[in-house]
Amino acid sequence: MKRFNAILWKEFRHVFRDSKTMLMLFGLPVIQILLFGFALSHEIKKAPILVVDQAVNASSHKIIEKFRANEQFELVNLARNIDEIKAEFFKGRIQMAVVIPVDFEASHYASEPAEIQLIADASNPNIATNLVRFAAGIIREIEREWSPQNRTSIAIRTETSMIYNPDMSSATTFVPGLIALILLLVCVLMTSVSIVREKEQGHMEVLLVSPMHPVTFVLAKATPYLALSLINLGVILAMSIWILHIPIAGSMVLLFIVSMLLILTALALGLWISTVTRTQETAMMFALLGMLLPTLLFTGFMFPIENMPVALQYFSFLVPSRWYYSMANDIMIKGLGFGAVWKEILILGGMTILLLGLSIRGFKHRLI
């Protein structure tokens, strides 16, 4: 325990004394959250839209005028045929189409609600969601204006369809992906580099000649990064809740537990990298190329895995963040509980044990 503490404090001192490390540990997550957060969920101004007016009557004209007057939209085209929609989307000229059906006028005084269809390009899900929300707001406004005060209200039903990315992957779900990315990067990079640095600078021999057990050494080396990663996790979650206003639907405790599991996997991975590399540069390359790219590509928060070739889908099974992402998504966005994520927990746990086993096996021989 005394030996454990000696290493623990030394490691904390290294981290806090090195401004570059500190910046990377705490600056990186904050910058990433802000960048991703605001780049992906920017506000909407003059979004180009198309209105397909099939009714061509007084009511439909009023609706068109409303959209035209609104600052958030710019009516770039007015069509009568729905075939125009596809053509305009293909040319990339519009982000949303509003379809007013033929029977619009006829039905809006009847008992059945009138219908307006909104078609949005969901390849940028955040924008699509916002567009649809604004459009629905405008339609609600019209509803209110048209409802005479003492008579039965008029209802206009909006029917929304998202095209090009119907299940809206990555809408508000970039946060779990980002957590995975940051935790993995920081943990893998920090552990591997800090252990390899001991080798490279010749300290490892001195440490090994001391009566300290290698397992003590490894645990004490990893603990500071575990602690710092937990702080990071808290910061990221706090920022996504209070700055980006992304609600967490499920259990916070469960989210922390699965995040902790990912951190352990990452620490084990960092450890393994440190047993197979000799210089800080190689370790860094391993950690960055080996982690950053697969995490970006195969986690599912940037590119949907279901759309990839089968071989790549199988490859993604090897990427720890893929499993974490699916869990975090279930917990944060869908609000699911332990029952939905136990398989992923087992898989990540298995990976961690495997990596730890590999590291311990290669440890004594390759540590020097």
Added chain:
Amino acid sequence: MKTEPIICVDKLSRRFGDFTAVDQISFSVERGEIFGFLGANGAGKTTAIRMLTGLLRPSAGEGKVAGFDIYQETESIKKNIGYMSQAFSLYTNLTVWENIEFFAGIYGMQFRDIHQKGKVLVQQLGMENMASSLVADIPMGWRQKLAFSVAIIHQPKLVFLDEPTGGVDPITRRQFWDLIYEATSSGITAFVTTHYMDEVEYFDRVSIMVDGRIAAMDSPSGLKDIYNVRSMDEVFYQVARNQSPLS
């Protein structure tokens, strides 16, 4: 009364695949001795030291260090030895005091002991005004003295010094040797490797390794007599060239 030697090895060997790095070396080192362990790069010094410090399992042969078996009791060996390799041992982005705390800590010393011994050590070295400076900011000579003192802070019976004076000027080296003499006069044994032949004169006894074997072993003056030369430089040159004594 003759005490048991601090190091005693018999036909110790280590093979890596087909390559024999250390080939049946036998020698013993007495308590309080300054024992020089010389050899060209690649002669097997490092492998031999790793076996003696319990880092590497020998392929064959027997050996005891500080009274403990080098196969079975490596943990006990580690508790009774100190180790210093060049000036690298210290962490340059920790302060003098933090380094003392750390190394005393990994040898399992109690907090109170660390505090007391550390203070005495800083005083003895005359480093009171540097205690809270980063090691990176103090001169090389001071670093080295600190590294040595830290290596023996847990009062080991035996200290391994692997090229402790690499890259240091002659005056500082001289001062450093004073420290080693002081330590050995209090009963610590020093097992030293070096590339500086003038330093060999400080040793009580010297062994020279060539191709994994101990090619020569005696006191410095004895070696000069055997090879009938005036300096250790010439002795080393002749032994390393695999020439037999002229006598």
